[in-house]
Amino acid sequence: MVNRFDEHIQRFHTASVKWDGMKQRFHTDKALPMWVADMDFAAPEPVLEALAQRVQHGVFGYTYRTEEYLNSIRSWLFRRHRFTIDTSWIAHAPGIVPGVGFIIDALTQVGDKVVIQPPVYYPFERVIRNYQREAVYAPLAFDGNRYHMDFDALERQFQSGAKAWILCSPHNPVGRVWTEDELRTAGELALAYHVTVISDEIHHDLVFKRYRHTPFASIDERFKNISVTAIAPSKTFNLAGLQTAVVIIPNPDMLIKYRKVLQKYSMEGANTFGALALEAAYRSGESWLDELLDYLDDNLTTLRRLLAEQMPEIHLIEPEGTYLVWLDCRELGLSKEELDHFFIHEAGVALDEGHLFGEEGNGFQRINLACPRTVIEEAVTRIATAWHTRH
Ligand SMILES: Cc1ncc(COP(=O)(O)O)c(C=O)c1O
Numbered sequence: 001m002v003n004r005f006d007e008h009i010q011r012f013h014t015a016s017v018k019w020d021g022m023k024q025r026f027h028t029d030k031a032l033p034m035w036v037a038d039m040d041f042a043a044p045e046p047v048l049e050a051l052a053q054r055v056q057h058g059v060f061g062y063t064y065r066t067e068e069y070l071n072s073i074r075s076w077l078f079r080r081h082r083f084t085i086d087t088s089w090i091a092h093a094p095g096i097v098p099g100v101g102f103i104i105d106a107l108t109q110v111g112d113k114v115v116i117q118p119p120v121y122y123p124f125e126r127v128i129r130n131y132q133r134e135a136v137y138a139p140l141a142f143d144g145n146r147y148h149m150d151f152d153a154l155e156r157q158f159q160s161g162a163k164a165w166i167l168c169s170p171h172n173p174v175g176r177v178w179t180e181d182e183l184r185t186a187g188e189l190a191l192a193y194h195v196t197v198i199s200d201e202i203h204h205d206l207v208f209k210r211y212r213h214t215p216f217a218s219i220d221e222r223f224k225n226i227s228v229t230a231i232a233p234s235k236t237f238n239l240a241g242l243q244t245a246v247v248i249i250p251n252p253d254m255l256i257k258y259r260k261v262l263q264k265y266s267m268e269g270a271n272t273f274g275a276l277a278l279e280a281a282y283r284s285g286e287s288w289l290d291e292l293l294d295y296l297d298d299n300l301t302t303l304r305r306l307l308a309e310q311m312p313e314i315h316l317i318e319p320e321g322t323y324l325v326w327l328d329c330r331e332l333g334l335s336k337e338e339l340d341h342f343f344i345h346e347a348g349v350a351l352d353e354g355h356l357f358g359e360e361g362n363g364f365q366r367i368n369l370a371c372p373r374t375v376i377e378e379a380v381t382r383i384a385t386a387w388h389t390r391h
Contacts, residue, residue, distance in 0.1 A: 018035060114165070306376070
């Protein structure tokens with residue numbers, strides 16, 4: 001049966017960071033680009049139709065976010081995540097990373113400590129530094145198969161005076177979908193030490209069927225009061241280039257401070273296409289998303305099987321969510337530089353190097369599964385062939 005996600009869409013010559021940007025980043029354009037976290041799939045038809053209709057109209061003057069736009073977000077969060085919000089809690093960001101920066105700016109002071117849990121999405125550290133705050137670490141605990149929150153490490157950082165904690169939920173790159181219990185335990189610690197929780201839930205919709213995402217703020221009224229939740233349709237529906245994200249701030253004082261920061265940077269305006277695409281996706285993208293999740297699940301099964309057959313030296317850390325898979329390559333016995341060189345120049349597969357995510361990522365690589373299945377087959381063949389050529 002033909003599956004829409006099997007289609008190979010040419011992405012070279014579209015100013016794609018993942019494809020065209022490979023040359024600058026990896027000094028080659030011959031590798032399979034499986035690094036940046038976007039998908040090689042077209043967005044859902046209702047989104048394409050809404051955008052096409054708007055293009056037909058032809059006038060792209062200033063725009064604002066409508067009640068329908070805000071309601072589509074509220075309704076999506078309730079339908080998919082049983083998270084009840086009020087539309088008055090919604091604020092805007094031109095992306096999650098800038099949004100995290102604005103939250104840090106609004107709710108902490110220069111010099112404050114902000115906790116992250118490496119290995120973790122590396123722009124967090126950069127943003128903390130750019131706002132002249134100090135990144136402090138509560139690394140995840142790893143038992144060789146699965147990652148866990150290290151509550152003692154988290155408490156030590158909270159105790160040492162950290163003012164905020166960036167929670168990555170689900171967690172990129174290790175693919176954990178935190179359980180309600182884990183979030184509750186961590187949330188109680190944040191409450192006890194008066195720590196603001198910045199919950200980056202950009203991957204919330206991308207969770208495999210066996211798992212369930214719990215929005216941090218939905219767990220307890222008290223958690224709502226100390227947290228900011230950042231979401232976007234960008235990962236879910238492959239709309240990252242439209243630079244439209246959503247920040248949910250139930251605490252009115254925190255919301256006022258956030259809005260002041262948006263004013264400070266003149267960032268309140270809406271992108272016509274981003275707003276339209278968000279609304280169309282949240283209103284009519286649900287069946288497409290369910291198909292996508294099945295396809296990603298099958299891609300994961302394929303990767304797991306092919307690695308076991310052709311390259312058992314690489315251990316796949318089972319993801320519970322996201323379309324990113326954390327590969328434990330330590331058994332290859334290569335140094336950090338040799339491992340990077342092996343993947344990009346010997347195998348011809350462009351991955352995100354594990355050490356980018358913190359020193360805990362040494363010996364790991366992150367692969368992006370949001371591509372046609374044949375690309376995954378080709379990638380494993382390339383990796384195994386390159387490895388066997390060496391030996
Ligand atoms: C955890 C996490 N946060 C944020 C982003 C990027 O968000 P944005 O493009 O909206 O800044 C990513 C993209 O990979 C991510 O994995």
